[in-house]
Amino acid sequence: MESDPKTLCFGEDVAFGGVFMCSRGLLDRFGRARVFNTPLSEQGIVGFAIGAAAEGYSPIAEIQFADYIFPAFDQITNEAAKYRYRSGGVYDVGGLTIRAPYGAVGHGGHYHSQSPEAFFTHIPGVKVVMPSGPREAKGLLLAAIREPDPVIFFEAKMLYRTAVEEVPEGDFMLPLGKARIAQAGTDITLVGWGQQVRVLELAAKEVAERDGISCEVIDLRTLVPWDIDTVAASVNKTGRLLVSHEAPLSSGFGAEVVSRITDRCFYALEAPPVRVCGYDIPFPLVYEPLYLPTARRVADAVRHTLQHS
Structure with missing residues (x-):
């Protein structure tokens, strides 16, 4: 201004x-x-x-x-x-x-x-x-x-x-359409945006400490346009994909990510891509903790995905 x-x-x-x-x-x-x-x-x-x-x-x-x-x-x-x-x-x-x-x-x-x-x-x-x-x-x-x-x-x-973190002073911009690798990993790619990136990082920490699973966490930042190249490169490396968002499962943007990455990385995938999302119901009040795709739900899905040989 x-x-x-x-x-x-x-x-x-x-x-x-x-x-x-x-x-x-x-x-x-x-x-x-x-x-x-x-x-x-x-x-x-x-x-x-x-x-x-x-x-x-x-x-x-x-x-x-x-x-x-x-x-x-x-x-x-x-x-x-x-x-x-x-x-x-x-x-x-x-x-x-x-x-x-x-x-x-x-x-x-x-x-x-x-x-x-x-x-x-x-x-x-x-x-x-x-x-x-x-x-x-x-x-x-x-x-x-x-x-x-x-x-x-x-x-x-x-x-x-x-959320608390250091913010640069003065004029500071990040490019639209370029995802951020929030955490490097080798076993599975976790993709999210907004608040859910923090949830994915918590899940990645849990499975690393308890199961020795290495997760690569990607923050899309922008959904239109979204950075398919960064996600595809990660999936080609890890062979597995999990996408998570708070919005309901059906027709959520996670379906777009899974579809496009499956087209691009089909022969590199070692397991079916997974979505961990909200449910296809109105957002509840007293049952909010059951509705949300929590770190525990994500961690369980990661373990299940890694069971595929």
């Missing part, structure tokens, strides 16, 4: 910092013309952001919870995603960034815990980014804001209060 006076930040309760305090202090620094609250209308928030982006602004629009992004689904799919294409490149909304907190938080229930990323990976024209920690969030968010295509930036609510 300091380097580009046309950058705007707005959404429900954003002016006082938002429910997660992510925009705290911005109003005092940049004023009400650039940092402001909106009505409780997700369709209106995204519609306004699309119009601002079409006029050369860089709007950072916040959907307070990703669960409530669905009223804006038409604006995203039929307007933002197609704007450049339908005008033959004359107009675009490339400065548009939509932030949305997603996923389990411990007590959110079925209206504040969903992971809707797979819906948006099916839409040509938008990019989908999901950071796995504070450092990743800063580098990827700055890259998303400067990206010449509209970006949906999903932030794991659980990480707001649980």
Whole structure:
């Protein structure tokens, strides 16, 4: 916002910092013309952001919870995603960034815990980014804001209060579409994004200590585009693949990863690829610990996969 006076930040309760305090202090620094609250209308928030982006602004629009992004689904799919294409490149909304907190938080229930990323990976024209920690969030968010295509930036609510790490000061970007090898390994490839990367790392530690299994953990960072080359190289080395996400199993993005990697690495696979995900039910409240793809569930799936000769 300091380097580009046309950058705007707005959404429900954003002016006082938002429910997660992510925009705290911005109003005092940049004023009400650039940092402001909106009505409780997700369709209106995204519609306004699309119009601002079409006029050369860089709007950072916040959907307070990703669960409530669905009223804006038409604006995203039929307007933002197609704007450049339908005008033959004359107009675009490339400065548009939509932030949305997603996923389990411990007590959110079925209206504040969903992971809707797979819906948006099916839409040509938008990019989908999901950071796995504070450092990743800063580098990827700055890259998303400067990206010449509209970006949906999903932030794991659980990480707001649980992830602590050093974050570079100043201007710092990470490339979109390039995965991160969070941990090197030789026996099986574990793929995740967002909060689930932390879960995979815990599972990898458990099976290493108890079973001597070496896991390679890959943080996709972005789902559109996703880094198939890095994942394929890992699977060609380990011969096994496990993909994990909080979203329901059926039609989750993990299915896309498994399908594409099976095409690319079929003859290198020593066992069927595995998905450890949420269940095909509404996100529960009191049964949240049973729903989530925990480190224990992942570790058990890793052990089972390694039983294949």
